[in-house]
Amino acid sequence: MRSFAAIIALLAASLSASAQTGxxxxxxxxxxxxxDISTVAPLPHLARKLEKGGKVRILAIGSSSTYGIGATSxxxxxxxxxxxxxxxxLQGAEALIVNRGVSGxxxxxxxxxxxxxxxxxxxxxxxxxxxxxxxxARVPPQDFERTVISTLxxxxxxxxxxxxxxxxxxxxxxxxxxxxxxxxxxLRAAAAENVLYVxxxxxMQFIARNNPGKVELMTNDGLHLNDMGYQCMAEHIAHAVIxxxxxxxxxxxxxxxxxxxxxxxxxxxx
Amino acid sequence: MxxxxxxxxxxxxxxxxxFIDHVPGLFYENYTMRHFGLSDAAELFVFLAGWSMRLxxxxxxxxxxxxxxxxxxxxxxxxxxxxxxxxxxxxLALTAAGALWLENPLFLEWNNASAAFEAPxxxxxxxxxxxxxxxxFDILPLYVVIIAGSPLCVISDRIWKWLxxxxxxxxxxxxxxTGVNLPTWPVEGRWYFNPFAWQLxxxxxxxxxxxxxxxxxxxxxxxxxxxxxxxxxxAGVVLAVADYSPDPVLLPEPKLFFMFDKTFATPARILHLLxxxxxxxxxxxxxxERIRPVARFFSMLGRNSLHVFCIGSLFALGSQFGRFMxxxxxxxxxxxxxxxxxxMVVTAWIVEWRVRSRAS
Numbered sequence: 001m002r003s004f005a006a007i008i009a010l011l012a013a014s015l016s017a018s019a020q021t022g023x024x025x026x027x028x029x030x031x032x033x034x035x036d037i038s039t040v041a042p043l044p045h046l047a048r049k050l051e052k053g054g055k056v057r058i059l060a061i062g063s064s065s066t067y068g069i070g071a072t073s074x075x076x077x078x079x080x081x082x083x084x085x086x087x088x089x090l091q092g093a094e095a096l097i098v099n100r101g102v103s104g105x106x107x108x109x110x111x112x113x114x115x116x117x118x119x120x121x122x123x124x125x126x127x128x129x130x131x132x133x134x135x136x137a138r139v140p141p142q143d144f145e146r147t148v149i150s151t152l153x154x155x156x157x158x159x160x161x162x163x164x165x166x167x168x169x170x171x172x173x174x175x176x177x178x179x180x181x182x183x184x185x186x187l188r189a190a191a192a193e194n195v196l197y198v199x200x201x202x203x204m205q206f207i208a209r210n211n212p213g214k215v216e217l218m219t220n221d222g223l224h225l226n227d228m229g230y231q232c233m234a235e236h237i238a239h240a241v242i243x244x245x246x247x248x249x250x251x252x253x254x255x256x257x258x259x260x261x262x263x264x265x266x267x268x269x270x
Numbered sequence: 271m272x273x274x275x276x277x278x279x280x281x282x283x284x285x286x287x288x289f290i291d292h293v294p295g296l297f298y299e300n301y302t303m304r305h306f307g308l309s310d311a312a313e314l315f316v317f318l319a320g321w322s323m324r325l326x327x328x329x330x331x332x333x334x335x336x337x338x339x340x341x342x343x344x345x346x347x348x349x350x351x352x353x354x355x356x357x358x359x360x361x362l363a364l365t366a367a368g369a370l371w372l373e374n375p376l377f378l379e380w381n382n383a384s385a386a387f388e389a390p391x392x393x394x395x396x397x398x399x400x401x402x403x404x405x406x407f408d409i410l411p412l413y414v415v416i417i418a419g420s421p422l423c424v425i426s427d428r429i430w431k432w433l434x435x436x437x438x439x440x441x442x443x444x445x446x447x448t449g450v451n452l453p454t455w456p457v458e459g460r461w462y463f464n465p466f467a468w469q470l471x472x473x474x475x476x477x478x479x480x481x482x483x484x485x486x487x488x489x490x491x492x493x494x495x496x497x498x499x500x501x502x503x504x505a506g507v508v509l510a511v512a513d514y515s516p517d518p519v520l521l522p523e524p525k526l527f528f529m530f531d532k533t534f535a536t537p538a539r540i541l542h543l544l545x546x547x548x549x550x551x552x553x554x555x556x557x558x559e560r561i562r563p564v565a566r567f568f569s570m571l572g573r574n575s576l577h578v579f580c581i582g583s584l585f586a587l588g589s590q591f592g593r594f595m596x597x598x599x600x601x602x603x604x605x606x607x608x609x610x611x612x613x614m615v616v617t618a619w620i621v622e623w624r625v626r627s628r629a630s
Binding site for chain 2: 102
């Protein structure tokens with residue numbers, strides 16, 4: 001793409017020293033391998049918008065954690081944190097995040113709302129957090145996959161980048177077949193449509209297993225993300241977004257966090 | 271107890287449809303009217319509310335005096351408001367009980383319930399302000415606002431017969447151009463049913479029900495309108511089955527005029543509703559003659575719509591938990607449907623038993 005050199009020049013100029021080699025560093029407690037954080041997919045419309053220097057509009061939609069359950073204040077919901085990280089990392093960029101999360105919503109309901117929200121809010125990027133509630137509502141995985149794919153195709157035709165944020169990791173569902181079927185369906189949809197997929201389950205599982213008793217990402221009910229969980233989620237999303245703005249610069253550099261391998265199959269249980 | 275009639279019949283039909291639509295993933299949900307047209311049971315329900323308000327006001331020797339009319343409507347709005355508070359509280363309790371029973375706090379997030387548990391201070395206020403609405407428990411707040419505002423309809427009607435429609439269309443147009451909607455709080459968002467747009471559905475019911483009003487001339491052309499209705503309904507089937515809706519991004523401004531959107535009850539959905547009305551008005555007489563039990567069944571539900579709606583909504587929520595525990599097989603889904611129907615019928619029966627026993 002002819003404008004790509006310009007994007008890189010702009011980003012290189014605007015990023016801090018640490019960010020010049022990629023996305024901003026993660027907080028120690030949120031460290032996870034790049035492959036566990038996200039897949040690799042381009043964000044062409046966001047890149048172009050940043051190049052032009054306009055205000056980036058991000059629509060955060062979906063279920064549960066979009067609203068920010070478990071966070072002690074509204075300011076600390078993940079969209080609020082994400083905005084801070086993005087603006088800091090992409091200096092000079094201005095991000096406006098419209099939060100339209102409804103807890104417990106299934107993907108079909110979000111997909112219906114999404115069309116109107118996109119038409120009214122005109123975002124450059126849609127952050128769609130989904131999957132957990134479809135698994136709980138026993139929505140057939142093939143229906144779920146169809147909903148996701150048709151929505152992704154529409155967003156693509158509308159020139160909007162998408163970041164999918166996957167299911168959360170919960171020990172309760174480590175052996176739930178339906179949970180895995182929905183997760184697989186989401187991975188397939190993301191791969192088929194080549195959109196960025198934040199592997200929330202894998203990252204949370206990695207952190208939980210590598211920091212037993214040390215890091216509390218959940219509130220004491222064991223499920224809701226607490227402030228720290230939101231911070232990690234926001235960091236991981238920001239990391240994935242920024243890393244994927246650089247995807248073409250180095251043609252999938254190895255060993256760089258965020259520049260990850262293609263989706264790996266989910267393994268149920270331990 | 272009034273006998274089976276057209277309004278109660280369709281209201282009962284809408285109630286059963288709403289129940290089925292409120293159990294996501296349910297097999298039978300694929301066969302409700304929204305999969306075969308642009309509008310759904312919500313439009314039908316609100317339209318019938320407008321229609322029955324007209325009958326309440328004018329279908330008597332003398333039109334109801336204005337003060338009584340206002341009192342009647344405002345106390346009705348209050349009743350619906352209380353019903354909303356009670357079913358919201360019961361839905362939250364059911365959600366919490368489900369989470370406790372299944373030892374799985376993820377259920378606390380279902381249907382937008384989470385704020386009630388995570389931010390209880392704000393949410394307690396939000397529930398009473400109707401600014402916090404659980405998923406599938408969002409139609410009564412619309413109803414409260416519409417009925418609370420409905421005296422404006424009656425007053426303007428008595429000034430000039432066209433006035434309710436003129437005012438309603440003007441408000442609708444402004445809302446569709448501006449996209450204005452009521453905010454939700456503490457969860458950041460907007461009302462699922464925008465009352466300023468949906469009021470038109472209600473007013474259309476009110477206007478069309480007027481046997482002597484400005485739109486009554488349409489009744490002389492019932493047959494030709496039925497053909498037009500058939501055309502509209504057929505077009506709705508084609509669009510719905512093809513899963514077509516205009517791409518909002520490509521549409522010219524003001525986009526809401528051309529979108530198929532439920533929150534704003536956009537024109538396409540309202541036209542489809544009117545086509546349904548044009549096609550199916552009078553169909554009740556055939557049902558009553560040929561399959562009387564069906565006419566009686568739906569009329570019984572419709573006669574007791576508020577109670578049936580409330581219990582049906584709660585049963586639908588319970589069914590969501592049931593489907594999680596038992597899985598979503600066709601057998602489970604059939605059980606859910608049958609038990610839902612029985613629950614709604616029993617609810618209607620109990621309410622009528624109470625009324626009858628009080629009368630005797």
